């Protein structure tokens with residue numbers, strides 16, 4: 001936190017004092033709102049590496065120390081003691097629930113899990129090999145067609161209902177995307193099951209026989225969902241907030257977040273990591289993969305390495321790495337890709353290129369190996385991420401609507417195009 005309360009800028013012979021805003025934890029921020037008026041200048045920060053876009057009380061990250069807190073609670077404690085649904089409640093409401101509040105929340109979520117039958121018709125428009133993230137984004141956006149006219153984003157009760165519906169329906173829609181792609185009938189949610197088990201049933205149960213649920217699988221997925229539930233103003237959450245700032249329907253706002261998540265530099269990395277590990281194939285090829293990643297003339301990057309904020313280690317990766325070994329052992333899975341991943345991590349962590357740039361394995365480096373062990377197909381990995389991150393996205397969307405004086409998000413630019421010029425007729429060009 002900065003010791004200064006003001007920062008003075010000098011422009012020509014004039015000086016301007018800009019107020020410094022102090023957080024509860026972390027870095028202070030210079031309030032530059034008066035800068036254009038005082039100096040005629042905007043600030044220039046491509047990729048927003050030095051810009052706080054909002055005040056937020058949901059999640060705190062210290063990238064240098066590898067700290068991640070949801071509403072003040074360390075991720076390590078939540079991973080060990082909580083459940084995804086309890087974490088979702090915490091993100092939305094700011095406090096851990098008492099047992100009556102949690103029972104009510106669980107009841108509400110489990111009673112909004114079904115998809116409107118008409119929504120199922122939308123799937124038929126997709127080719128069977130459509131990417132599930134494309135189907136998920138389109139289906140969630142189309143929820144806004146079902147819940148729009150009677151939804152008032154300024155009404156707290158309507159906002160809460162949107163949050164419940166999104167958290168409840170996301171696993172149902174996600175499982176439908178998978179089942180459509182393999183030609184299975186869409187399953188119905190079973191409300192007697194807990195959140196993650198219900199999802200696994202919808203994914204894998206066939207009408208012809210009951211599913212034998214492995215509790216290790218459900219526990220592992222629940223933990224992955226906790227770790228992915230929120231990550232402050234990342235690209236997809238900032239997208240949800242930008243769309244939300246226009247007053248757009250919450251389902252449309254979350255659909256925009258899903259599309260932002262899909263990119264391989266963000267949530268799409270978990271799918272890319274597994275594909276890359278498969279391409280590397282064996283521990284013998286690790287050294288040449290590391291060489292390629294360091295070659296500036298080669299666009300190849302080690303997927304699952306590096307993070308905009310974590311410059312020491314990603315605390316989620318640490319938990320997932322441990323869990324990966326445990327889950328594979330408990331499920332009796334012997335995956336050679338785990339060996340490739342460990343050799344790759346080892347080689348990168350002692351290589352100067354990665355050390356100097358502070359590139360460490362991120363949350364997605366090991367998550368794909370666990371998803372694979374649970375029988376989840378590679379193309380569904382980012383969908384898993386989206387189910388979990390929905391809790392964070394909608395918590396941010398609600399916080400944004402609860403913040404007094406919130407304005408539409410509208411960045412500025414440094415224009416580098418032509419100066420004004422006159423139109424020339426086509427016969428004279």
Ligand code: ACO
Pocket residue numbers: 264265266267269293294300301302303304305306307308309357359362363364
């Ligand atoms: N492999 C090789 N080199 C890398 C990698 C990598 N995975 N990541 C960064 N670098 C290098 C860059 O080439 C750059 O080198 P230079 O300084 O010599 O030009 C330097 O490290 C800094 O990289 P930037 O791209 O400027 O870092 P930025 O903070 O913008 O990007 C990002 C972070 C997108 C995560 C990046 O590290 C990356 O592409 N990683 C691989 C994809 C990935 O795993 N994404 C998931 C992120 S976690 C999540 O969203 C859930």
